[in-house]
Amino acid sequence: MPMRADLLTIPPGRFAMGSDSYYPEERPARTVEVSGFRIARNAVTNAEFAQFVAETGHMTTAEEPLDPLIHPGMPPEFYRPGSLVFRPSEGRVPLHDPRRWWALVEGACWRHPEGPGSSIADRSDHPVVHVSWHDACAYATWARLRLPTEIEWEWAAGGGQSATYPWGETLDPGDGVPANIWLGAFPWQNERHSGPPFSTPVGQFPPNGFNLYDAIGNVWEWTASPFDRSAATGPCCSPSRGEPVDGIRVLAIKGGSFLCAECYCRRYRPAARLPQEETASASNIGFRCAADA
Numbered sequence: 390m391p392m393r394a395d396l397l398t399i400p401p402g403r404f405a406m407g408s409d410s411y412y413p414e415e416r417p418a419r420t421v422e423v424s425g426f427r428i429a430r431n432a433v434t435n436a437e438f439a440q441f442v443a444e445t446g447h448m449t450t451a452e453e454p455l456d457p458l459i460h461p462g463m464p465p466e467f468y469r470p471g472s473l474v475f476r477p478s479e480g481r482v483p484l485h486d487p488r489r490w491w492a493l494v495e496g497a498c499w500r501h502p503e504g505p506g507s508s509i510a511d512r513s514d515h516p517v518v519h520v521s522w523h524d525a526c527a528y529a530t531w532a533r534l535r536l537p538t539e540i541e542w543e544w545a546a547g548g549g550q551s552a553t554y555p556w557g558e559t560l561d562p563g564d565g566v567p568a569n570i571w572l573g574a575f576p577w578q579n580e581r582h583s584g585p586p587f588s589t590p591v592g593q594f595p596p597n598g599f600n601l602y603d604a605i606g607n608v609w610e611w612t613a614s615p616f617d618r619s620a621a622t623g624p625c626c627s628p629s630r631g632e633p634v635d636g637i638r639v640l641a642i643k644g645g646s647f648l649c650a651e652c653y654c655r656r657y658r659p660a661a662r663l664p665q666e667e668t669a670s671a672s673n674i675g676f677r678c679a680a681d682a
Contacts, residue, residue: 394534395429395430396427396428402544402549406420406544408660408661410553414663418660421540424682426680426681427681428542428601429678429679430602431591432603432676433517433678434515434517449520452498454469470496472498472671472672474492474502475490481577484653499520503672514592515590516607516608518672519672520670520676521667521668521669522611522667525676528678534678536611538613539641541612541679542610546601555598556595556597560657569606571647575648586647594606606644606647608647609642609663611665612641615640616639616640616664637666637667641662641665642674644661
């Protein structure tokens with residue numbers, strides 16, 4: 390049986406969704422209403438996903454080769470099982486080319502987050518990563534839950550207040566940034582990690598006003614909501630293997646990740662959003678579940 394999810398009851402509300410102050414895909418800021426619902430306190434962890442895989446035999450998208458009929462015209466290595474892994478550069482690099490810090494690593498998946506030879510043995514309480522939208526939906530169905538909509542996610546992440554961050558208007562409220570984001574010169578100098586940057590255990594930072602942990606930072610999170618292609622942005626800090634293909638669904642991901650940096654990607658805010666193809670996976674994309682009230 391699935392682990393019992395720690396679900397929070399989120400009240401109905403009316404709030405300003407989006408932002409006119411940051412990126413084009415967040416515009417326009419508009420007032421929306423949301424019904425009450427429930428959402429998991431934490432992102433799904435490696436331990437929880439491992440139980441799901443043990444009981445169902447599920448193979449993630451990253452563990453299977455891509456179908457060339459669905460994804461035509463890509464280099465041969467792109468069809469092999471694998472996923473996108475962040476690798477810090479050795480020094481300053483131009484920030485317009487994500488290929489400087491992203492690599493498609495054959496064999497990288499949720500069990501081996503940096504590729505063959507890596508392990509999640511000491512990361513059971515970290516959010517699971519290298520999961521596609523299909524993997525997230527499969528887990529949610531098994532757990533008798535669902536993915537949150539983008540409106541639900543943003544309302545829950547804001548903690549019930551209309552502020553830039555879940556804790557207010559200032560990124561650093563005085564005793565350090567209370568989220569796992571990139572601090573320093575991206576993509577080579579991170580002041581928070583002594584080694585390569587990665588996720589942190591869920592619940593390591595203070596919760597927001599709704600008692601939701603990691604509302605921003607740590608890992609991007611899948612939602613159930615389609616993303617309008619006309620508002621699509623560049624690959625930024627959550628890339629896909631190739632260019633979008635007609636017939637492939639593009640969903641909204643929310644929350645930013647440990648790779649969001651003030652000098653590069655200020656998407657560590659509830660209003661921030663990015664498009665992601667349904668089959669995409671990377672070392673900074675996970676998810677959390679929701680349910681009706």
